[in-house]
Amino acid sequence: MIFRLFLLELRSIRSDGRLLALVAVALSILLLSVWIGAESQRVVTEGRTAAMETSRQQWESIDRLSAHGVGHYGSYVYKPNSPLSTLDSGVMPFTGKVVRVEAHVQNPPAHSDAASWSSLVRLGAFDAGTILAHLLPLILAFTAFSSVARDRETGLLRVLVAQGVPLRSVLWGKSLAYWFLSLLLVGALIIAHIALGQASGEPLTTDIKTRLMLFGASHSLHLLIVVLLSVWISARVSDSRSALMILMIAWLVTTVVLPRVTAELSSQIFPLRSQITFEDDMKEDRAKGLDGHNPRDERRDEVRQQVLEEYGVEEVRQLPVNIGGILMQKDEEYGNQVWDEHFGRRHDTVRKQIGVVQAISFLDPFLAARGLSMAFAGTDQFHDAQFQRQSENYRRDLIKALNDLDAKAGKREANGRWRREKIDYSEIADFQFEPQTVDFALKHRWPEIAALLTWLIASLALLHWGTRRIPIVGTGR
Amino acid sequence: MISTFLALIQFEYQRISRSTMRFVAICVFLFCGFYAITSGAHHVEIWKQSLVELESRDLEQRTEALGWFANGAVGPEDRDWINITQPRWADRYAAAHAAMVPEPLAALAIGLSDIRSSWAVVSATRGAQPFRTSDPSTLGNAEKLLAGNFDLVFVLAYLMPLLLLVLMFDVGSLERDLGMMRMVRTQTLSPRFWWLLRVSMPVFMVAALVLILCLIGGVRTGAIEATFDQWLSYCGISLGYTFLWGLLFAAVLSAGTGSSTAALWMVGLWIGFCVIVPAAVRQVVSSQMPTLYASETTSVLRAERYEILLGNIENYKGPFYAARPQLSPPVKTPARAIVSDMDRLVRQAAFMSEVEGVSQNLSESEVSREAAVARFGWINPAYVYQRALCVLSGTESVSYRQHRQVILDSVKERQEALIQAQWKMKPVDKETFESLFSHGPWMGYGQAPEKGTYSQLLVLAAAAFVATGAFSRIRKSRERKTGVV
Numbered sequence: 030m031i032f033r034l035f036l037l038e039l040r041s042i043r044s045d046g047r048l049l050a051l052v053a054v055a056l057s058i059l060l061l062s063v064w065i066g067a068e069s070q071r072v073v074t075e076g077r078t079a080a081m082e083t084s085r086q087q088w089e090s091i092d093r094l095s096a097h098g099v100g101h102y103g104s105y106v107y108k109p110n111s112p113l114s115t116l117d118s119g120v121m122p123f124t125g126k127v128v129r130v131e132a133h134v135q136n137p138p139a140h141s142d143a144a145s146w147s148s149l150v151r152l153g154a155f156d157a158g159t160i161l162a163h164l165l166p167l168i169l170a171f172t173a174f175s176s177v178a179r180d181r182e183t184g185l186l187r188v189l190v191a192q193g194v195p196l197r198s199v200l201w202g203k204s205l206a207y208w209f210l211s212l213l214l215v216g217a218l219i220i221a222h223i224a225l226g227q228a229s230g231e232p233l234t235t236d237i238k239t240r241l242m243l244f245g246a247s248h249s250l251h252l253l254i255v256v257l258l259s260v261w262i263s264a265r266v267s268d269s270r271s272a273l274m275i276l277m278i279a280w281l282v283t284t285v286v287l288p289r290v291t292a293e294l295s296s297q298i299f300p301l302r303s304q305i306t307f308e309d310d311m312k313e314d315r316a317k318g319l320d321g322h323n324p325r326d327e328r329r330d331e332v333r334q335q336v337l338e339e340y341g342v343e344e345v346r347q348l349p350v351n352i353g354g355i356l357m358q359k360d361e362e363y364g365n366q367v368w369d370e371h372f373g374r375r376h377d378t379v380r381k382q383i384g385v386v387q388a389i390s391f392l393d394p395f396l397a398a399r400g401l402s403m404a405f406a407g408t409d410q411f412h413d414a415q416f417q418r419q420s421e422n423y424r425r426d427l428i429k430a431l432n433d434l435d436a437k438a439g440k441r442e443a444n445g446r447w448r449r450e451k452i453d454y455s456e457i458a459d460f461q462f463e464p465q466t467v468d469f470a471l472k473h474r475w476p477e478i479a480a481l482l483t484w485l486i487a488s489l490a491l492l493h494w495g496t497r498r499i500p501i502v503g504t505g506r
Numbered sequence: 507m508i509s510t511f512l513a514l515i516q517f518e519y520q521r522i523s524r525s526t527m528r529f530v531a532i533c534v535f536l537f538c539g540f541y542a543i544t545s546g547a548h549h550v551e552i553w554k555q556s557l558v559e560l561e562s563r564d565l566e567q568r569t570e571a572l573g574w575f576a577n578g579a580v581g582p583e584d585r586d587w588i589n590i591t592q593p594r595w596a597d598r599y600a601a602a603h604a605a606m607v608p609e610p611l612a613a614l615a616i617g618l619s620d621i622r623s624s625w626a627v628v629s630a631t632r633g634a635q636p637f638r639t640s641d642p643s644t645l646g647n648a649e650k651l652l653a654g655n656f657d658l659v660f661v662l663a664y665l666m667p668l669l670l671l672v673l674m675f676d677v678g679s680l681e682r683d684l685g686m687m688r689m690v691r692t693q694t695l696s697p698r699f700w701w702l703l704r705v706s707m708p709v710f711m712v713a714a715l716v717l718i719l720c721l722i723g724g725v726r727t728g729a730i731e732a733t734f735d736q737w738l739s740y741c742g743i744s745l746g747y748t749f750l751w752g753l754l755f756a757a758v759l760s761a762g763t764g765s766s767t768a769a770l771w772m773v774g775l776w777i778g779f780c781v782i783v784p785a786a787v788r789q790v791v792s793s794q795m796p797t798l799y800a801s802e803t804t805s806v807l808r809a810e811r812y813e814i815l816l817g818n819i820e821n822y823k824g825p826f827y828a829a830r831p832q833l834s835p836p837v838k839t840p841a842r843a844i845v846s847d848m849d850r851l852v853r854q855a856a857f858m859s860e861v862e863g864v865s866q867n868l869s870e871s872e873v874s875r876e877a878a879v880a881r882f883g884w885i886n887p888a889y890v891y892q893r894a895l896c897v898l899s900g901t902e903s904v905s906y907r908q909h910r911q912v913i914l915d916s917v918k919e920r921q922e923a924l925i926q927a928q929w930k931m932k933p934v935d936k937e938t939f940e941s942l943f944s945h946g947p948w949m950g951y952g953q954a955p956e957k958g959t960y961s962q963l964l965v966l967a968a969a970a971f972v973a974t975g976a977f978s979r980i981r982k983s984r985e986r987k988t989g990v991v
Contacts, residue, residue: 058782065786087805143618148889151617155788163781289654289660304556386649
């Protein structure tokens with residue numbers, strides 16, 4: 030029976046030109062977004078390759094600098110785009126793409142897209158994730174708002190129920206029909222993405238396949254929730270105009286108002302300290318350590334004594350190593366503790382802020398869908414933090430390698446002076462980004478998965494058991 | 507006519523007050539407006555607090571240095587290599603920042619103020635700061651930035667058209683749904699007047715609500731008192747935007763469809779103008795003019811800077827003296843430390859020229875990107891409206907470009923002051939030291955929006971007006987042919 034009603038509703042949708050036009054528009058927008066996204070991805074990837082080549086060329090042409098000087102000269106690390114960022118750009122436009130890697134300081138990523146755009150950047154992105162999570166629910170609500178109300182107003186519902194068709198089956202048939210439409214859109218999107226990826230020669234790894242599948246599944250679940258609730262409201266409310274208004278206000282509150290209010294709320298509950306306080310506190314803590322450039326530092330003297338004892342000599346000029354490099358590395362290690370403490374506290378606060386949003390996603394399925402969409406596309410805050418962590422690890426390894434070279438690459442001359450050897454810096458490897466697997470996304474986004482499943486169960490329950498007070502006859506009849 | 511007018515006002519009042527959903531929609535809109543004003547004010551408070559912290563940091567450092575002057579010392583006792591009578595140390599201790607001070611209206615149009623940094627260090631010897639593009643206090647949580655602002659501009663640009671939609675979608679179309687239109691036409695003196703009044707009533711009502719929110723915002727933020735003209739422009743543009751949407755929806759209603767079709771069309775317009783067009787324009791322009799990886803900037807800040815620092819000083823002296831005809835190389839060879847300081851300044855000046863060049867290129871590429879976006883302005887009203895208010899409030903990209911230029915100018919002024927002091931071959935005295943504090947203006951950047959803003963909105967309004975006429979004609983001809991009203 031449900032299948033028959035499903036087919037009946039599909040036929041009804043097919044005969045309504047307005048609904049077909051809406052679906053066609055949604056499909057065109059989705060496909061267009063994938064195509065433009067793929068084109069942008071290509072340009073950005075080329076840009077990153079060119080930037081990396083330029084930076085590497087500059088690095089390899091270093092000539093007259095000591096190893097420590099090279100530490101100050103530094104390097105640049107360029108953030109790669111996730112292969113699925115064409116589907117959902119997530120936080121990428123708002124986070125820096127370039128990290129300056131240098132001695133003594135941990136720099137945050139800089140040069141974000143948003144920092145060189147006008148306020149247009151505030152008006153949303155044209156990607157599949159946004160269209161599926163923002164627009165498609167509205168389109169579905171607009172197609173489904175009169176699904177039951179129309180049958181009631183025309184008297185069809187009364188006839189169906191009089192013929193023994195359970196009301197529950199009617200709602201199921203209609204819901205499945207609208208969900209089927211959204212599944213077609215999601216399916217077309219994924220096929221288009223794979224086709225474009227294959228055409229441009231991008232590898233389709235198991236991880237990407239899994240991510241794609243989960244991306245599609247999370248959006249499909251969200252859309253199923255939207256459809257179930259829309260059909261139920263259409264059935265529960267006596268006239269279609271009221272149903273339309275309820276659905277529109279619900280859409281507005283859940284996708285436009287609540288996400289912004291939640292973001293504000295999270296930053297008010299767990300505020301981040303201002304940049305100035307953050308910098309001052311770090312500077313103060315940093316000053317407590319041994320300053321590699323301050324010859325009067327007491328801690329510097331302590332380290333010098335330890336090194337002299339380690340090598341069993343009495344004077345620096347007798348050491349077989351350059352003490353400068355050792356002191357610099359000790360200073361770096363102290364600095365790293367300071368960065369870990371302060372940046373760590375900052376990351377913790379951000380995690381708590383995201384935790385608030387995740388908790389509120391139990392009240393708003395859109396928040397859950399958006400979080401999962403970004404996570405499966407590899408473009409959420411957690412994935413971005415991984416880039417920051419890896420670039421900082423690279424910085425630490427690079428500076429340690431340079432300080433070791435500064436300490437050891439050379440020899441002590443007879444007059445006690447340290448003579449530096451010429452160093453080939455091109456042997457030092459460039460930064461290599463290790464992408465996260467899908468498990469990483471699942472590990473950080475389980476609250477959203479739980480929220481979406483809770484909403485799904487609640488919606489199913491509503492459709493199954495919430496039919497008792499649904500009016501069969503319209504008020505006008 | 508007057509009795510019709512009064513009767514319609516009474517009817518519209520009853521229509522809204524008896525519809526729970528409409529009443530709820532108005533309340534939600536007003537609540538969102540109040541919340542947006544409070545949220546914007548909170549954001550500006552944090553901004554101001556940052557500037558207070560900045561000021562106290564500068565003051566602390568300057569006071570310490572002035573204390574040395576007062577005690578006849580040149581630096582701290584435990585660091586005898588610091589000598590603030592030398593220009594390079596004077597630069598370090600005469601702490602100054604160029605800061606963007608929030609305009610009162612900034613609370614009503616946050617714009618880019620939570621993305622871009624509103625201050626920068628002014629120093630001739632501590633590297634170029636105009637490229638500080640991120641503020642970790644907000645960039646700490648990019649998901650918050652992604653969610654977007656909740657300021658009054660957002661409420662007016664996004665939510666106001668939806669309120670208008672809720673109040674307007676069944677004006678006339680409900681009568682069609684119920685088959686009452688023929689009766690309405692026979693019972694009114696002028697059906698056109700009836701329709702115009704019915705359509706304009708919700709528009710004026712929403713305009714009044716918009717004005718109330720602007721008024722509350724103006725009082726709450728002190729904009730009415732401090733910058734009345736700008737506040738007035740804010741109200742004027744907001745009302746214009748409200749009437750524009752009224753006109754667009756009137757065009758839909760003039761087609762004479764049923765209420766559900768009218769609602770679909772209105773939502774379509776809203777989705778198109780507030781969601782799809784802005785996002786699509788950004789994506790298209792972004793793919794044509796990508797921001798990429800700032801290779802030019804990073805090259806200047808690293809490779810070219812080191813090339814200057816390690817290069818032959820003689821290569822830079824020529825352009826240095828040519829640009830400053832009032833200076834000449836010292837006749838007698840000064841002490842080695844002074845020569846080193848002078849060389850350092852010569853190199854810094856050469857580096858500064860590179861920074862100016864790359865900053866200029868950066869600004870030009872931003873301007874050309876915005877020009878490309880502006881070409882779609884007449885179909886992108888939400889963005890044009892938002893931009894106009896952000897420009898007024900000093901939180902738009904143009905304000906930040908000016909701010910960046912001010913930072914560059916301040917750094918350059920500081921550099922020239924230090925060069926003058928260095929070439930005098932005398933220690934920096936207290937007065938000269940204090941004069942360095944002035945390098946770092948604190949100012950707001952609110953200004954009148956570009957003229958193109960109004961013309962773009964007017965083009966769309968004219969198109970809506972023409973469409974209203976055309977749809978009305980089509981409806982009449984359809985009615986004549988079919989006889990169905």
